Amino acid sequence: MGGKVSCTLGEVTNRADFIIFWGGNPAECHPRHFTKYSLTPKGRFVPDGRKGRTAVLVDIRETPSAKAADIFLQLRPSKDFEVLTTLRALIKDQRVDPAAVAETGLTLEQLQDLVDRMKKARFGAMFFGMGLSMTRGKHMNSGALLNLAAEMNAFTKFVCMPMRGHGNVTGADVVLRYTTGYPFGVNLSRGYPRYNPGEFSTVDLLVRGDNDAAFILGADPGATMPQPAIEHLASIPTIVLDPKVTHTSRLSRVHITTAVTGVSAPGTAYRMDEIPLPLAPALRSPYPTDEEVVRRIRRAVARRPAWQPVDENVRSAIA
Amino acid sequence: MSPTTLRVTGGRVYDPANGVDGAVRDIAIRDGKIVDSVDGGRTIDASGMVIFPGGVDVHSHVAGAALNFARGLTPENYRAARRFLHAPGRRQGLGGITPTTFATGYLYAGMGWTTVNEAAMPVLTARHTHEELHEVPIIDKSTLVLMANNEFVLDLLEAGETERARHVVAWLIWAAKAYGVKAVNPGGVNAWKWGRNARVLHEPVYGYETLTPATIIEGLAAIVDDLGLPHPVHLHCNNLGIPGNVETTIETMKILEGRRAHLAHLQFHAYGGDDWGTMRSAAVEVAEAFNANPNLTTDAGAVLFGDSVTLTADGPWQHLLYQLTGRKWANLDVENETGCGIVPYVYKDRSLVNAVQWATGLELMLLIDDPWRVHLTTDHPNGGCFWRYPEIIRLLMDAEFRKEQLRQIAPKARERIVLGDLDREYTLSDIAVVTAAGPARALGLTEKGHLGVGADADVTIYPGTPDGDGILFSYPRYVLKGGEVVVEEGDVRAVTEGKEFIVHPPSDEGTAEYLRPLFEKAYTMSFANYPVEIERVKGADVRPLH
Numbered sequence: 016m017g018g019k020v021s022c023t024l025g026e027v028t029n030r031a032d033f034i035i036f037w038g039g040n041p042a043e044c045h046p047r048h049f050t051k052y053s054l055t056p057k058g059r060f061v062p063d064g065r066k067g068r069t070a071v072l073v074d075i076r077e078t079p080s081a082k083a084a085d086i087f088l089q090l091r092p093s094k095d096f097e098v099l100t101t102l103r104a105l106i107k108d109q110r111v112d113p114a115a116v117a118e119t120g121l122t123l124e125q126l127q128d129l130v131d132r133m134k135k136a137r138f139g140a141m142f143f144g145m146g147l148s149m150t151r152g153k154h155m156n157s158g159a160l161l162n163l164a165a166e167m168n169a170f171t172k173f174v175c176m177p178m179r180g181h182g183n184v185t186g187a188d189v190v191l192r193y194t195t196g197y198p199f200g201v202n203l204s205r206g207y208p209r210y211n212p213g214e215f216s217t218v219d220l221l222v223r224g225d226n227d228a229a230f231i232l233g234a235d236p237g238a239t240m241p242q243p244a245i246e247h248l249a250s251i252p253t254i255v256l257d258p259k260v261t262h263t264s265r266l267s268r269v270h271i272t273t274a275v276t277g278v279s280a281p282g283t284a285y286r287m288d289e290i291p292l293p294l295a296p297a298l299r300s301p302y303p304t305d306e307e308v309v310r311r312i313r314r315a316v317a318r319r320p321a322w323q324p325v326d327e328n329v330r331s332a333i334a
Numbered sequence: 335m336s337p338t339t340l341r342v343t344g345g346r347v348y349d350p351a352n353g354v355d356g357a358v359r360d361i362a363i364r365d366g367k368i369v370d371s372v373d374g375g376r377t378i379d380a381s382g383m384v385i386f387p388g389g390v391d392v393h394s395h396v397a398g399a400a401l402n403f404a405r406g407l408t409p410e411n412y413r414a415a416r417r418f419l420h421a422p423g424r425r426q427g428l429g430g431i432t433p434t435t436f437a438t439g440y441l442y443a444g445m446g447w448t449t450v451n452e453a454a455m456p457v458l459t460a461r462h463t464h465e466e467l468h469e470v471p472i473i474d475k476s477t478l479v480l481m482a483n484n485e486f487v488l489d490l491l492e493a494g495e496t497e498r499a500r501h502v503v504a505w506l507i508w509a510a511k512a513y514g515v516k517a518v519n520p521g522g523v524n525a526w527k528w529g530r531n532a533r534v535l536h537e538p539v540y541g542y543e544t545l546t547p548a549t550i551i552e553g554l555a556a557i558v559d560d561l562g563l564p565h566p567v568h569l570h571c572n573n574l575g576i577p578g579n580v581e582t583t584i585e586t587m588k589i590l591e592g593r594r595a596h597l598a599h600l601q602f603h604a605y606g607g608d609d610w611g612t613m614r615s616a617a618v619e620v621a622e623a624f625n626a627n628p629n630l631t632t633d634a635g636a637v638l639f640g641d642s643v644t645l646t647a648d649g650p651w652q653h654l655l656y657q658l659t660g661r662k663w664a665n666l667d668v669e670n671e672t673g674c675g676i677v678p679y680v681y682k683d684r685s686l687v688n689a690v691q692w693a694t695g696l697e698l699m700l701l702i703d704d705p706w707r708v709h710l711t712t713d714h715p716n717g718g719c720f721w722r723y724p725e726i727i728r729l730l731m732d733a734e735f736r737k738e739q740l741r742q743i744a745p746k747a748r749e750r751i752v753l754g755d756l757d758r759e760y761t762l763s764d765i766a767v768v769t770a771a772g773p774a775r776a777l778g779l780t781e782k783g784h785l786g787v788g789a790d791a792d793v794t795i796y797p798g799t800p801d802g803d804g805i806l807f808s809y810p811r812y813v814l815k816g817g818e819v820v821v822e823e824g825d826v827r828a829v830t831e832g833k834e835f836i837v838h839p840p841s842d843e844g845t846a847e848y849l850r851p852l853f854e855k856a857y858t859m860s861f862a863n864y865p866v867e868i869e870r871v872k873g874a875d876v877r878p879l880h
Contacts, residue, residue: 018407018662018676023458025669025858030527052858059485059856137528165663168653172529174667192405193397193435193466196412196428206419207426208434210409283461286859289399289666291462293863293870317422 017158020165021176022140023288024051029058030172033136035071037160038095039144039178042080048178049083053142060138069132073098074146088129091120093151098126099159103166105130134170141175148177179287182233183276186285221247229253232305233276237263256305271308274300282306339364339372340817345380345795348766349387351775351784355763361385363791366816370787378812378819380795386766387783388448388792388815389723392773393568393598393633394714395645396438396475397452397466399459400666400674404643404715405432407664408678411641416441423829425471431643431715439471440826441721446794446810449474449774449782453516453568453598453713454647456480456668458857460510461866467834468872472820474792476777476835478568479510480647480672482517482550483524486852491553492545500557502849504841507563509865511836511874513777514565515558516598518647519572520550523673531650532572535585547572548589555593561839562880564778566594566631574599574651577607580616584623587630596776599635599713600624601695607750613687614750615694621701631776632702633711636695636726638718639683645716649673670856681718689747691717696729696736700756705767709776723769724807730760730768731806765807778877779835791817833873 027034034053041048049055057064072084073095081087090098098119104111105126116123133139141164148157157177164175179185188198195201195208200216202209213219217236220226221244228251237245238261245266253267264270274280279300283291303311340363347359362372395401408431415430418437427437442450450470455463455477467475481487481503490499503515521539522532530540535548551569558567571586573579583603597603606616624630644655649665652675656663664676681688695717702708710727714720729736733756740754748754760768774783781790795812813821820828853861868874 018656018664019403020663020665022665022667023669023858025856026527026667028858029669029856165656168529168665169657172527174665188406189402189462192402194425194427194469196405196415196430196432196434197409198406203420203426206421207417208412208428210412283465285462289403289462290458290859291465292859293461293867 017162018165019161019176020168020174021288022174023290024053024286026174027140028052028056028061030060030138031058031140032061032067033069033132033139035073035139035141036080036084037073037141037143038146038148038150038156039142040074040078040080040146041142041144041178042078042083044144044180045178053140054083069136071129086129088121088125091118094119095147095150095156096152096159099156099163101126102130103159103163106134106163106166106170133167133173136171136173139164139167139171139173141173142178143175144178176288183284185287185289186283186291189285189289218244227251231255231263231267232309233257235261235263237261237266256308258302272302273305273308274302276305280304280306338817339375340791340814340819341372341375341377342380342385342793342795343377345383345385346798347385347785348762349771349785350763350767351387351771352786354785356384361785361793363814363817366791368785368787368789368791378795380812382798383811384762384796384798385785386446386794386796387770387774387785387789388794388813389446389769390449390773390777390779390783391442391447391711391714391720392451392596392709392776393453393635393711394450394720395453395716396450396714397435397470398455398463400454400645400647400676401432402462402466403664403666403674404645404676405434407662407676408432408643411643411678424826429721431641431719435466435469436471439473439829439832443472443813443815443820444809444824444826445721445723446796446807446813447473447720447769448792448794448813448815449476449779451475451513451777452477454478454480454518455510455512455516456671457506457510457864458668458671460512461870464511464834464866464871470832471829472815472832474782474832474835476513477510478514478516478565479507479512480518481506481515482520482554483522483647483672485524485670485856486849487554488521488524488539488542488545488550491549492542496553496556498848499553500560501841501845503554503557504561504839505845505849508838508841511834511866511868511871513835513837513877514563514568515554516568516570517551517554518570518672519574519651520547520554521545522547522572523647523649526649526653526673527667535572535582535589551586551589552593555590555595559594563837563839564877564880565776566596568596568598570598570646570648571603574602574646574648575655577605577609577613579603580606580619583620587623587627590630591627593629595630597624597630597632599711599716600632600698600708601635601637601691601717602713604694604698605690610687613690615690615697615752617694617697617701618752621698624707625703628707631707631709631772633709633713633773634695634699634726635711635713635717636699637681637688637691638712638722638725639681639688639692640718642679642681642718643676643715644679645674645676647672647674649675651675652677655679669858683743686744686747686750689743690750692743693747693751693753696726697751697753697756699730699768700758705760705764706772706775708768709773710768724805727760727765727769727807728805731765733757733759831873833875834871835875835877836871837877837879839879
C-alpha cells in the first residue's frame with residue numbers, strides 16, 4: 016500500500032496511449048501540458064501523436080479540459096474516493112454494489128468500460144490535480160489513485176503523478192528532502208529536523224500563532240491563506256523577498272525586492288517530474304538575487320553569539 | 335588554520351598495498367599528502383592503536399533523484415534515526431536508512447571511510463546528483479552513469495555501430511560529469527517500460543530484433559576498456575534477487591572473458607533453487623567461477639538483518655518485490671535512459687529467504703580467495719546501511735561469533751547454506767584490503783587506499799582493542815582526511831569539502847550533432863540544457879585515462 020509509481024514526462028510523450036486526468040484542468044492551469052508532454056506530441060512509440068492516445072477526464076464539472084478529452088466522466092462532488100475504490104475492486108474482478116456506484120454519479124457500465132480500456136492500454140498515465148488532492152478526503156484520495164496505478168501494473172504498464180504548479184514548489188520539496196529528510200512541514204527548532212504535517216505545516220503554525228517571526232520567499236500567503244493566518248503574519252515581524260509587491264508585502268515589516276529567477280537571476284528549477292532545469296538569465300537586474308540576500312542575512316546572523324552551548328573544541332576548530 | 339604538517343607515531347600500520355602488515359611505523363603528512371618525514375606540526379600519539387588507509391566504498395547509493403525519492407517515501411524511518419544537531423560549522427540532519435546529505439558525510443567520516451562511489455546516476459538528473467554530492471561534506475566522491483538501458487546506446491549496439499556507440503558513451507559520460515559506467519539489468523530496465531523484463535541473456539530484448547543482454551554487456555565492457563576508463567564497467571547482472579540466478583551470473587562471467595568488469599553486489603546474484611521455497615545459497619558455485627576469472631572484481635552486497643530500503647534502477651525486480659511484500663512501492667522511469675524502483679524492506683532472521691541472503695554475502699567474502707577482488711559493501715541501503723559495516727567486519731574476523739549467529743536464524747535455512755563449514759577468519763590486513771586497498775585499486779584511484787609516500791593523507795586510526803560489543807571498527811579514535819583531523823574522540827572536528835572525481839573520455843567532434851536530432855525526438859527538455867556544466871560540479875577533479 017502506498018507509494019508512487021511514476022516516470023519522467025518524456026516517457027508519457029514517447030509511450031502513453033491511455034491518459035487519465037483526474038480532478039484537474041490542465042487546459043487552463045497547465046496550458047502547455049497537453050501540447051508539450053501528454054496529448055498532442057508524437058512520441059517514439061506513439062507515432063500518430065494525439066490520434067494514438069485515448070484521453071479521459073474525470074472531474075465534477077465540465078471544464079475546458081473536457082473538450083480535449085475523448086471521454087469525460089462527471090462524478091458528484093466528494094465521490095472521488097468511492098469511485099477510485101470501486102475501480103480498484105473492478106480491476107481485480109471483485110464484486111461491487113451497483114447502488115453504491117450509483118451514488119457517485121457514474122454507472123457501473125461506465126466504470127467497467129474504463130477498466131476494460133485501462134487493461135487494454137500498453138502504457139497508461141494518470142495525472143491528478145487539486146480537485147482530487149485538496150477536496151474532501153484529501154491525501155486519502157491521492158493515495159487511492161496512486162494505489163490504483165500501482166495495482167494496474169499487475170496487468171499492464173501504468174504510472175501516476177500529481178500536476179504540481181506554483182513556480183519551483185517541486186524544487187523546494189526536493190531540497191528539503193535531501194537536507195532534512197522531509198519534503199515540507201519541517202520544524203528545526205530543536206536543532207534537528209522534525210516532521211508533522213498538520214502540526215508543523217505553515218498554515219497550522221500561523222493559525223495557532225506559534226511563530227514569532229516569518230521569512231517568506233517565493234510565496235504569497237497573504238493572498239491564499241485563511242484569515243487567522245494572515246492576521247498572525249501582520250502581527251509579527253514578517254520579511255518578504257519577492258520581485259514584486261505582493262499581498263504579503265503589504266502586511267509585512269520588510270519587503271526586499273529581488274531579481275526575477277530565470278529572467279535576471281540564475282538557478283535551478285525542478286519540473287513536476289523532478290527533472291532539474293538550469294535557468295540562464297537573459298537580463299541583468301539592479302536587484303540582488305534571492306540567494307544573495309539570504310546569504311547576507313545568514314552572514315549577519317552568524318556574527319551573533321550561538322543560541323546553544325557549543326563545545327569549545329568545536330568552536331576553535333571551526334574558527 | 336589547518337596544520338600543514340602532522341605526524342602519527344607509534345601505531346601498528348596496516349597498509350597492504352605497500353606490504354605493511356601491522357608493523358609499528360610513523361606516518362608523516364604534509365599539505366594533505368603522505369611524505370617521508372616532516373619537522374614540527376602536531377603529533378598524534380597512536381601507540382597501541384591500529385592505523386588503516388581511509389575506507390573506500392566502491393558501491394553505495396548516497397545521493398541522487400532515486401535516493402531522494404526514497405527519503406520522501408519513508409519519513410517514518412527518520413523517527414528512530416540518529417539526529418545531527420545544528421552547530422556552528424555543522425549542519426543539521428538525520429541518519430537512519432537513507433541519511434540526509436550532511437549526515438551522510440558525517441557518518442561515513444565518523445566510521446573512517448573517506449571515499450564513496452555513488453553507483454547509479456542518470457544523465458538526465460545528473461545535475462541534481464552533483465548538487466546533492468556537493469552537500470555531502472568531508473568525503474571524496476565519484477559517480478557512475480547508467481548506460482545499459484539508454485536507447486541511443488542500445489539502438490547503436492543493435493545496429494552494430496560500435497564505434498559510434500563508443501563516441502556516444504564518451505559524450506554521455508562527460509555530459510553527466512561521471513567517473514564511470516554502470517550497467518543495470520542490461521535490457522531489462524528498458525523492457526520494464528512496457529512492463530516486461532530481460533530474463534535470458536541470449537534472447538533479444540523486448541522491442542529489439544537482435545540485441546540481447548549479452549550483446550549489451552559485451553558491448554559496454556569493450557567500450558569502457560577502449561575508452562580507458564579508470565574503473566571497468568560496473569555491472570548489476572540480470573535476474574537480481576531471483577532464486578536460481580546463479581546460472582545467469584556464471585554465464586555473465588563467461589560473456590565477460592577477456593574483459594575487465596566489476597560485478598556489483600554479488601550476494602544478490604548467487605542463489606540456487608527454483609523458487610522462494612527451494613531457494614539456497616549458490617555462493618560455492620559463484621565463488622568458484624569468480625576465482626577462475628581474474629579479470630573481474632566484485633563487491634559483497636551483504637545483507638544484515640533489520641530494516642532497509644531497497645533502491646535500484648532494476649524496475650521490474652522492484653515491482654516483483656512490491657508484489658511479494660505488499661508494502662509501499664515507488665517507481666520512476668527516466669525517459670530514454672533508465673528506470674528506478676524503491677521498496678522498503680525488512681530482513682528477518684526467521685525468514686528462510688532472508689537468512690539465506692545473510693549467509694550468502696558472508697560466504698562469498700569467505701570463499702573468494704583473493705581479498706583484493708572482493709570489496710566490503712551492503713549495496714547501501716539495499717542490504718543494510720553503510721554505517722553497519724563494522725558488524726560485517728566482526729562476522730568476517732570471528733568464526734566462533736559467526737557460528738553463534740547461525741543458531742539464531744531460521745533452522746531450515748541452515749541446510750541451504752555452507753556458512754557453518756567455513757572456518758576462515760579475516761586478518762586485520764584482509765580487512766584493510768576489502769575496505770580500502772582493494773576498492774581503491776578497482777576504482778583506479780591510485781592515491782587512495784594506501785599509506786605510501788604520495789598517497790592522499792586519508793588515514794583512520796582505530797583503538798587497538800574491540801569495544802564492549804566486540805566490535806573493533808565502530809568508532810575510530812581519529813580520522814584524517816586530506817591531512818586534516820576531521821574526527822577525533824568520536825566527534826566531527828572539522829568539516830572539509832571533498833572532491834568529486836570525474837573523467838573526460840574523448841568523443842568524436844560530430845557526436846553532439848549526431849545526438850541533437852535524436853535527443854529532440856526522445857526528450858522533453860532542450861539539448862543545450864542536457865549536459866551538466868562543469869562549474870556545477872564543485873571540487874571537480876578530472877582524472878587521467880589509461
